[in-house]
Amino acid sequence: MEALNKVFIPEQVEGKWTSKWLNDCCFDKAMDKAKKSFCILMPPPNVTGVLHMGHLLNQTLQDVFIRHARHCNKCATWIPGTDHAGISLQVKIEKELMENALNPREIGRERFLERARAWRDKHGGIILSQLKSLGVSCDFKNQVHTLDESYSQGVLTAFVELYKRGYIYRGKRMVNWCPKTLTALSDEEIIMKPQKSKLYYIRYEVIERPGQFIEIATTRPETIPGDVAIAVNPEDERYRNLVGLHCRCPLNEAEISIIADDTVVRDFGTGALKITPAHAAVDLAISQRHNLPIIDILNADGTLNALAGSEFAGLDRFAARERAVEKLQAIGTLVRIEEYENSIGFSERGDVPIEPRLSEQWFLKYPKVNEAKRAVSEGFIKFYPKHWEKTYLHWLDNIQDWCISRQLWWGHRIPVWYKKNSDRSDSHNLHVSVDGPSDIENWEQDEDVLDTWASSWIWPFGVFGWPDQEKMHREYFSYFYPTNILVTGPDIIFFWVARMIIASMEFIGPNKKSLNSEEIKVRIPFKSVYFTGIIRDKAGRKMSKSLGNSPEPLDLIAKYGADGVRFGILLSAASGQDLIFSEDNLKLGRNFCNKLWNAFRFSRINRAYKPYTKISLADIIAKISIQDLDIDDHAILLNLIKFCSTFEEQMEHFEINAAVNSISSFFWNEYCSWYVEASKTRLREGNKTVSAVHDIIMRQLLLLLNPFMPFITDELWNMGEHDQHSMQNVYCETSQDLRLAFGILGLDKTATNMVTQLKEFLNLSRRLISQSQELKERTSLLICPKNEIARRVVGDYIPKLQKLVGIEKIGFTNEILQFSSVQTSLGTVYLHVERINAAEEKKKLTLEIEKLSKLIRLNKIQLSNKKFFSHAPAHIVEGAQRMLRENTFKQEELRKILSTME
């Protein structure tokens, strides 16, 4: 038998188990109809992504769920994948090209895509392989990528179907335009950022009344050449007499009219609003109501065009703003400039202010919105924490059509073809299908691709090969769908979660206009959604690579071990709260692993040992001689059942942090600190019963801990075994199983209470001892038991007490002694030392008596209240009465001791 290291060294076992798990195909998807299915779909990380702190938390949680399910005898599958990351990879490749002095738009679509694919194939798998070092148990052989042939068929089918069903349309509308990445974006991709900007007050001369001006306020003076009107509120007295007149645009001398519209806010700025329909959504709405023209003065890249006038054409929008201000100042129409704080939308990827722009795009009017709401509000899909339901429902209540086309190359090209050289707006010249028209040479395909989220939204069934029925059958769709739990961040509740629910409502099952509750129930993509918190640094900022405040996860794993990191991060993850990351918790995780390692090492050193692969719970129990079980054995086994039952409940409610705390506290406090210490002597003597009890506890702990720390537990489980096999599919006995299995042992339920009293007794004795300066060899403990039961319990325990308090001389007394003492529920404990400071002792006693008096007084007040008796439940009243009795007893004892000292 090889000697175990004093310290657990993660790298000695992690690599070994990672490859063993993969070689043994431990995680491969399979169907076992005899078992219940349990399925998790991994939120596909971007192929451009690298492992960050969020993944660490998110993936660990998923792994805990999936491994726990395996121990619960379920057929569990976790399907991983990657997202093609539309804009993100497009930008990356463009940058790469530009660094090589190549113009992306010049090399052409096909060559661009070749490069993008090459990049993906080379780097795209990195993130999943990084996950291996964390020990995740997903089915690596069954990875799905959103641009896979089969998955793409699903994406396009969804588009075509929605088009046929009348939900997808093409239209010229105001969209969020990113002048950097040159594409339209959805509302969700816009990040509002507060900005320190300026409000410019500018006057326009009223043509009909020379010398009279109307003053407006704007943050964007460069758009003045695009003005088509000035609008005021019809109720506004100041401007009423100007409505219907005209004024002159200060920059280009154009004549525009003054109109009235009741959406204009009177008390903002001057109450007069310049209308620039091509560059502001509100303005567009007003201009449409008044049949005004639209003058678009901006190019796609954010520079101004010829319509802005020769002076401005070609200038970037921000440069144009400066130029406009200069000019307005020069001609004397700029009245004043005010500092002004407003929020401006930025594009997520380009990180530049977005430009509201009129353009021709594809839009989706969301189907099954009502059903998607009911799926959650009627409880078919449960959110953890529940309060996210409100956010979800609120979004669906205010949902806007989704701009799904992107002016990019990397992605799913929109499956729409136009007849060559024909009017695209005529629907007869349009072909919409997955495979394209048969006479494809006469058609040209839409240039745009779909928003990435318009591909990942079919993830829950796309990964199973939808709509290919045969493939879905091969992939066990009907067995695994709906999946059990989705683990993700609340930041993508709209981007992804809500849209997946909508897609599932629309596409699972036959095409129907509306669904009843039963139909909703079978269509849901997942039964539960677990929203993780966001990981923040100590200053409360979100951890991100770009901020530079995020540690490198792989470094952390190298430093603390994968098990330690997993355990540590779960310790910090209070349910549903954002979590402040600190390495201290990882240290705790590492320490926990080490403690587990050493608890096991202790077992191996002190007794005959057989690997857990070779023995079942029943085998272990069979080794117990019932007459050998002592009070601690009874108590720890009963405690184990209780703890398991708590643990099960917590896992069931996804209270992972609480479950980690329970298991940690049972292992460390109940098992290591109490039971191991209390049973040491008997174990060393070779007592087979004690050895078996240790085995029961350790075996159960390994099974329960395996989902949280798979490496160390598999290693310990297989320790001493040549032919090693992962423990992951070993059934873990439930608290109910344990209760039944322990039935033959006839466990004494009073043991728990007695051990609790002994713990108190021990703690108070230790405190008493530590307060004395005397050497332990020169002291002894004398116990005056409260009654005969206490005398027997303590008497039986003296051999253990000697070890636990570190004092050899422990005896009984029936007298009141003038020693330092403490009151316990088993009786008075005296510390017999050679010298005692009487004055000090008296002071201590008096203080203690006073403290008790206070408690007794409060107790008496409560018990003298008649309403307390009539309202409070019996056990509370009894508790109060018992408390009064005990405190009174203790106080009397203390008084007796004090009186002998007077």
Added chain:
RNA sequence: GGGGAAUUAGCUCAGUUGGUUAGAGCAUCAGCAUGACACGCUGGGGGUCACUGGUUCGAAUCCAGUAUUUCCCACCA
């Protein structure tokens, strides 16, 4: 402007449907090489449960209001 969440020990957080004297870990202080573990063991100190009212025999917990922090949503240019 609308909504969510949070506020408990120096720090990070537990605290079930109101019920005995509010807990844990970290940090801190004191002691300890005790034949599993110093990544450990033993003990100590530390809290007016954000504030103000209310309900109740009883409130960290329920209700109302206030304050602070934080996140999301929203077309005041």
